[in-house]
Amino acid sequence: MKYHTPVLLQEVIDFLNPAPGDLFIDATVGGAGHTHEILKRGARVLGIDRDPEAIEHIKNQFKIRENLHLVRGNFTSIGQIARENGFNQINGIIFDLGVSSHQLEKAQRGFSFEKEGPLDMRMDPALTIKAYDIVNNFDQRRLNEIFKTYGQEKYSWPISEAICSARQIKPVETTTELAQIVKKVIPRGVRGRYVHPATKTFLALRIVVNSELLNLQASLPQTVEILKIGGRLAVISFHSLEDGLVKRFFKQEAKLQVLTKKPIGPANQEILENPKSRSAKLRVAERI
Secondary structure (H helix, E strand, C coil): CCCCCCCCHHHHHHHHCCCCCCEEEECCCCCCHHHHHHHHCCCEEEEEECCHHHHHHHHHHHCCCCCEEEEECCHHHHHHHHHHCCCCCEEEEEEECCCCHHHHHCHHHCCCCCCCCECCCCCCCCCCCCHHHHHHHCCHHHHHHHHHHHCCCCCHHHHHHHHHHHHHHCCCCEHHHHHHHHHHHCCHHHCCCCCCCCHHHHHHHHHHHCCHHHHHHHHHHHHHHHEEEEEEEEEEECCHHHHHHHHHHHHHCCCEEECCCCCECCCHHHHHHCHHHHHCEEEEEEEC
C-alpha cells in the first residue's frame, strides 16, 4: 500500500512554483509526496516530521539525496529547526495537516475506527498521553468538553455518558470498542451516509492527544520570520477549526498578503481517486 497520497498536489506546486536552487520547508513531510515534486524541480527541501516511521520511510525511499534534509521534530520549533539547518530566507513552506494514510491504515497506531487497535493516536510515540488515558480517566464533564469543542459533536454529552458507563464495567481498550459505544448513541436517523458516527469523537481525541491546534498556533508566526520577501506559505487543513485558525492568522498578519480569498478544495477527479481528500482546504499567503 502507498504510504500516503498527497492532496492538492498540483495546486500546491503551482502556488509554490519551485525552481532550481530554491529553499523550501515541508513542515509535515509524511510520505514526502509534496516534497518529491519540489525536489524534481531542482529545489532543496527541509522535511520535518515528528513521526519516526515517516522519517524512516523517506530515508528508505529516497536514499537521502543531497538536496533533501530530514529532521525528526515538531513544527512548533520550525524557526529553530530552519536556522540550525541553514534554511533562512526561504522560498516557501507547506503544511499538510491531519493524519497520514499510513497512520490510519496501521491498526497499531490507533487512529482508525475501522481497524481494531489500541487506543493510542499519538503521532509522536514519545508523547506520554494516549487516547486510552483520556477515554478511561477523564470525567464526563471533561470528555464532553473535548468532544463538543474539538469534534464539534452535537451528541457530546450522551457519548461522554456512554463512555463513563462502559468503563465502569471494564476499561475501553480498543478503537473498535470505542467506535461501537459511540455508534449506539448516535440516532440512526441522523447518521451520515458517508461519515462514520465515531468520526468526530476520534477527531477530537486525536487533536487533544497531539495538541494539534496549539502546535499550529505556535508555529504559524515563526514562518513569517523565515520566509523571504515573495516567499509563500501554503497550508492544507482538514477540518473547520484548523482552517479557521489559518484564515484568522493570514488576515491578521501584516507581513502576509492572502492569495486565496477562499480556500481551494480538491477537484472531483481527485476526490474520486482519493476519497480522503474531500475535506481538504488549501490557503496560501505571500510574504510582503
